[in-house]
Amino acid sequence: MTNITKNLPNANNILRKQLKNGATMLAWHNPTSPAIVIQGLLTPGTMADTHGKFGLANLTAAMLMTGTQKHDFQALHEKIESLGASINVQAGKLATSFSLQCLSEDLPSILDLLVEVLSQPSFPENHFNRIKTQILTSIAIRAQDTGAMAGDAFDRAFFESHPYAIPTIGYAQDIVGIELEDLKAFHADFFAPHTALLTVSGGLAPDRVADMLENSFGAWQKTAFKTQPDLPDFIAPQKALREHVAMAEKSQTDLIIGVLAPKTQSEDIYAAMIGNNILGQFGMMGRVGDSVREKAGLAYYVQSALGSGLGPTPWQVFAGVNPDNLDRAISLIKDELKRFANEVVSTQELEDSRAQMIGRQPLALETNVGITRALLSIERYQLGLNHLQELPDKLKAISKQDVLAVAHKYWDFDRLTIVSAGRELT
């Protein structure tokens, strides 16, 4: 039997290096893979969007893929697609994420293209209107998606005046008014290579990858740039909130119930991870799955999710239910939340969830995408290069009382935000 534990990414086999332009890279060798994956982040994110131009970061990220100073749209995509590769760029709240996937043998041919896309976009005018329309169409499609509308409404209610209340895609009325010059200025002002984090996994030795990244990405130097605004302090809602988005002709209503989650870097996080697993993940969607789906037959899906990130994130329970069953589903979920916040979990539940979270590591780290995702978290949240090896011990240290303490601390029933989207409430 293969032993993966000793081969988990750790301080001895992850190459962590700062490139000459200040960017940080982490690379891991996956010798059995004939492919390679790069996932990365760099500022800015939508935090740099300003009032009246919400959607600018997202529009800029989309336009990066329409051409560079050396390759027009057709040449760029001909090169990427003819190699069976992919390059993607997408705006997030605090950073723009990017990714590349290709056969290992093709990385030398395509890496420069990724760097061109990020550093030398041409922002061609003839593609601007098309990209805008595509984003406006996406907004129109989202407007008919009960899950997306419930999510947006939750963020509006929960984050209120905080920038996280605004959807990453922006507002249609703002996007219509954004000019190409806005994008050029946004890119010139905020795209900062020294903030970049690149993670790599695949069939090339880390030293070789590092040399290639140094010669390509490391050569992107930029001395003048603006810093995106700092995240403002956030105080979660101090009272219970209930919102509903009425949508015509919808057979199912999407429901979200949430509170503020512990910060990803806080000492509460491991107890919260185990607690969340018990609440709405373990097996067939944890306790809420057992109550709402298995015992009551009210929903095809119901589960909990613990947000992660450098900024404030919610801890939520999601469900999709028939509109006639909405109140009953809310009631059942609240019963489970009350139990979770006030009663200690069983020894069996604690041991099961802990065992699952430890046991699933090989599956989570099986693919290059899984590895790069883990490396991003390690660096972004300063978890240490030995995090994956240390995680089992951190989870084993969590007691039932620790889980109860975080559940009680965060699931405050006087401050629940409950949002639904679907047929009009009767």
Added chain:
Amino acid sequence: MEDNLIQTQLSNGLRISLKEIHTAPIVSVWCWYDIGSRNEVPGKTGVSHWVEHMQFKGTKTMSGQEMDHAIARVGGYWNAMTSSDWTTYLETLPSNHIDLALKIEADRMQNSLFDPEDVEMERTVILSEREGAENDPLFLLGEATEALAFKQHPYRNEVLGFQRDVETMTRDDLYGHYQNYYQPANARLCVAGDFDSQNLLKKIEALFGNIPSNNIVSNIPKPEETLSEANRIELQGPGEAHFAQIVYRSPAANTDDFFAYTILDSLLAGPSSLNMFGSGSISNRTSRLYKSLVETEMVAGVFGGINATIDPGTYAITLIGRPDHDSEEVLNHFDQQIEDLQKGNIQAQEIERAVKQAKALFVYGSDNITNQAFWLGYAPSFADYDWFRHYVDKLQAVTPERVAQIAQKYFSPNNRVIGLYNPVKGF
């Protein structure tokens, strides 16, 4: 393609495929049954999918929750899928727990309870699943166009079943379906991952060898080789987004036409991945329809996708419309692209690119054991494992002339279904 594949069959008819892969301490166990919505009869649509749900509710020896928790406890996951042609169950878990997966599959092949209370509970869960799907205009459009694409063949029915059938089917309907189709002679056990094949074969023989196979009564539909006429349907609903689907007949996967059709799909709408758990995708910006319809700002997006099916199926191209172009204008431009292919205006390098993309997608899909185990069972559901082994070679052999022939044979405007979804403000 080199692989450590063992294929054999037990005396009760259970077909077995084992593929050793020692890159990670993981194993993926799949149990396939040759039953899907293709074999369903009017009034009982959705029965295969519902039975799949009931297979998670437990047996005489192990409750559904016990199975679920046992797999989760070791860090594994389990799931199931029902398609038009098959139903399949999978467990991916650390390889030292392979016995657990085998035990569950052997147990629920013969001992599932179908408790009446569980049946009723699952009825509303399935209705909820269907209601969630109905929220999406593209689901509604797809269901409407498929219904027009076949006269009788059950491919015209959604796998989830009609709401009225889900509301009226009984526990006996479900249990009868289970007893008939869930037998070793109608099943394939496929395992990939970190194990020793000879040891595993002994375990499989011990667990599955004594399960009897009786007579299986299967409803085999008559294939509908061609789409006999042009048809059109328009739906209206809330929102602002327009959608169009153009649906043609696709060949059965186990035919030579399928491979040239796959190249045609790639040229038209970009490469489709047949991987179920692949971790890669390739964009379609150099495809003909993207260039001619999206880049010219006639539509906001386009995608297509070919399915590998036992009988001739459907190939749908979906267009995401723009309010400033009406559907007739878009369809005219669309048809020009089809005519261009039919005339044979196809370059050899376009095919080379499609083949390279197919190769890359296979490599990306091979980076996880679950997907490799999927292919062990998926390819034999419509052909055999050699189909998968020689897939890229078959694509490589496709010529521009052959693609043009396929376009002429299948892409006639007189043999297709056009579905339009028109948003109505204030609906």
